[in-house]
Amino acid sequence: MLWCMDNKSKLRKINSNMEFSLRVQEFVELVRCDSRVEAVKHARKYFQAFERTQLKEICKCMALLAYQPNTDTQPYKGLFSERRWKDLVLNFRNENYRIFQLSTQSLLSVTIQAGLSALKTPQCYSSNCKNLHCPVCQEDFNQIAKKLPYSHCVQSRLICRITGLPLNEHNLPMMLPNGQIFGQLAVPEITKEDGGVICPITNTMFSHPKIEKVFVM
Secondary structure (H helix, E strand, O other): HHHHOHHHHHHHHHHOOHHHHHHHHHHHHHHOOHHHHHHHHHHHHHHHHHHHHHHHHHHHHHHHHHHOOOOOOOOOOHHHOOHHHHHHHHHHHHHHHHHHOOOOOOOOOOHHHHHHHHOHHHHHHHOOOOOOHHHHHHHHHHHHHOOOOOOOOOOOEOOOOOOOOOEEEEEEEEEEEOOOOOEEEHHHHHEOOOOOOOOOOOOOOOOOOOOOOOOOO
């Protein structure tokens, strides 16, 4: 309550109900302790200021005087619930953020999500197309980016999954017999000493395969 008193004018400007929620909880705790006379005195002292905006809630609170804390009757069971303390904690945090114009998310979290969204593509969630050099394809970041939107690319760029280098005239796209495509610079890395080639995606072994160039229109 001291925090509410110190920030009363600010809370009024943002139409906060934090003070009322705390007064209601004080009333509930008095009834829970069977201090019903004190609860009535409390209501007379503090609820009067909220009659214009919270009259319906005040009526529900006053009805608690006729019930025991173990009642199964709603909405009075909800008012006696211990969960209300957790709701008050969350309400306090949100109102504190609003007063001082703070974001509910840390700047680090916002920055990471912005970066992941800029890199996220449908291939990041395909088991056969993940890139070891892509942050979104990493297991931890992959889960964080799951609900983020995909990146908006005006012009597509083709990247080799082996070297992480762009596919262009200096690194032509090459296709293995199984249809997997890699950059020309990656061919030596997947070629064995005997001339065979092993596909790093499917682990398929080819003996002296015909690797064809791919032309992208």
